[in-house]
Amino acid sequence: MRTRPLKVALLGCGVVGSEVARIMTTHADDLTARIGAPVELAGVAVRRPSRVREGIDPALITTDATALLKRGDIDIAIEVIGGIEPARTLITTAFEHGISVVSANKALLAQDGAALHAAAEQHGLDLYYEAAVAGAIPLVRPMRESLAGDKINRVMGIVNGTTNFILDKMDSTGAGYQEALDEATALGYAEADPTADVEGYDAAAKAAILAGIAFHTRVRLDDVYREGMTEVSASDFASAKRMGCTIKLLAILERAADGESVTARVHPAMIPLTHPLASVREAYNAVFVEAEAAGRLMFYGPGAGGSPTASAVLGDLVAVCRNKLAEATGPGESAYTQLPVSTMGDVVTRYHISLDVADKPGVLAQVATTFAEHGVSIDTVRQQGKDGEASLVVVTHRAPDAALSGTVEALRKLDTVRGVASIMRVEGE
Structure with a gap:
């Protein structure tokens, strides 16, 4: 066994970083045995040096x-700093000085992953980032390595614990969005500013990373269609229950049927209660992967938090240290397919549309005609009326998103339609 320790620089010492440091210290002997050499925390870079960090030598x-x-x-x-800068510059500096990198930075990888991979390859170094997606769940490495000989056609998952907690509470207790958000904030699941979570930015960054791995093509954050879940209401959940569904904020990545393009999207969707993702509760994450040879695989577990994320970081650390000892590198970026990323308008799925309409004869026929004129076939219709007002719920067959958008635009122009209350996609059937 090598006696000179492998030295580690920890950049950032917040919730995740402090837990990484703790595990490195308390499990030092186990890490040495697994790696084949001692591993030593050689320095910890922070913004506020006066803050007390229990268990970390102040000299570091x-x-x-x-x-x-x-x-x-x-x-x-x-x-584990997060954000774009100074993380990007520091990672680039590390590569320039012969240092391999383990990162948990989903935002940076989604925006500049290609450039970072190129820099790592140029210097013959590793860039590992299991912790950037779905916390402790082993997902990035299985997709990059275990499924490297297979063809992944679809990935669908819950990759944000905050939004899943909120939607789960709305479903199980009947709470409104704000009430569920307040509970998530009180329990520490939601940040003081929850925008990145509830508007889908966090999930979209993870979707970009997973799409690139799944389809061997470069997918940037800007390529991911994104909708938040702040408009999901109690009435949406009531409609979902009548259909035998629940509502989740999903990241959905698909290869086109002809294999010539891919799509990446994040939005709320109704899914059947029989689908495995429907039973994912609280702040847990789960990702459903569909591959040609392996079939359907599901990865499930805690998707955030200090200890779960640190677990993923340490797993990457062990792998990178082993590569260092073997004078080798692990898998880098695989973007050989260079497939185009299609727009949301090309996505084909089912839809649940809730309309506020006038309660008078001929309204349903007028609405049905509008759907037909735009090539969207109706599956079911439910109408309730009272005192001259009515609600009309339409569930469609599969149709392109562009056709549905055209339908909704035309519906809003009808005198008999007083408003489009909600539009939600139906997935997982």
């Missing part, structure tokens, strides 16, 4: 992350 703390990376003895950098 520095505010100069760049100097830490340039000092000449660092083998691996763990980046």
Whole structure:
């Protein structure tokens, strides 16, 4: 066994970083046995050095992350700062100084993953990022390595614990959106500013990363269609229950039937209660992968939090350290297909549309004609009326999203339609 330790620079020491440091310290002997060499925390870069960090030697703390990376003895950098800068510059600096990188930075990888992979390859180094998607759930490495010989056609999953907690509470207790959000905030599941979660930005970044891995093509954050879940209402859940469904915020990545393009999207959707994702409760994550040879696989577990995310970081650390000892590197970016990313208008699925209409004869026929004129076939219709007003719920057969958008635009122009209360896709059937 090698006696000189592999030295690690920890960039960031918040909830995840402090847990990484704790595990590295308390499990040092186990990590040494698994890696084949000692691994040593050589420095911790932070913004606020005066803050007390229990279990971390104050002598390791520095505010100069760049100097830490340039000092000449660092083998691996763990980046848990988050955001675009200074994380991007620090990772690039690490590569320039012969340092492999483990990152949990979904936003940066979704935006600049191709450039970071290119820099790692140029210097013959590793870039691992299991913790960037779905916390402790082993997902990135199985898709990059275990399924490398297979063809993935579809990935559908719940990749944000905050939104799943909120929607689960709305479903199980009948709470409204704001009430469920307030509970999530009180329990620490939601940030003081929950925008990144509830508007789908967090899930979209993860979707971009997973799509790139699944389809061996470059998918950027801007390529991912995104809708938040702030408009989901109690009446939407009531409609879903009548259909034998529930509502989840889903990341859906698909290869076109002809194999010539891919799509990536994040939005709320109704899914049947019989689908495995429907039973994912609280703040848990789950991802459903459909591959040609392996069939359907489901990955499930805690998707966030200090300990679960640190578990994924340490798993990557062990792999990168082993590669370092073997003078090898793990898999890098695989983008050989260079498939185009289609727009949302090309997506084909079913829809649930709720309309507020006048309660008088001929309204249903007028609405049905509008759907037919835009090539959208109706599956079921439910109408309720009282005192001259009515609600009309239409569930369609599968149709292109562009056709549905045209239908809704035309419906809004009808004198008998007073408003489009909600539009929701129906998935997982």
